[in-house]
Amino acid sequence: MSRALLTETERERIAGNSEDEQRRYEAVSRARRRIREELPEDIELLEEHHPTLYDELKSVVCDSREK
Structure with a gap:
């Protein structure tokens, strides 16, 4: 599995x-x-070149925090 923002070591x-x-x-x-x-x-x-992925990112980062 690849990293998103943090490596496993950084998470720890x-x-x-x-x-x-x-x-x-x-x-x-x-x-x-x-x-x-x-x-x-x-x-x-x-946002410019792949709006669908942009919306997915926004959903994960923004919408999941509102719940």
């Missing part, structure tokens, strides 16, 4: 399953960079 570190606070900080930093720098480009590309 962010969840606090690591004793190494520096590694946790690094995982958070990498996720923050992906959210701020890479995700907006992907969203824009999907």
Whole structure:
């Protein structure tokens, strides 16, 4: 299975399953960079070139939080 936003290791570190606070900080930093720098480009590309996938993404990210 491939990753979406976080690797399995990053998930574990962010969840606090690591004793190494520096590694946790690094995982958070990498996720923050992906959210701020890479995700907006992907969203824009999907919105323009594949609206169906864009709607699916929006549904997962936005609609699932409203429940």
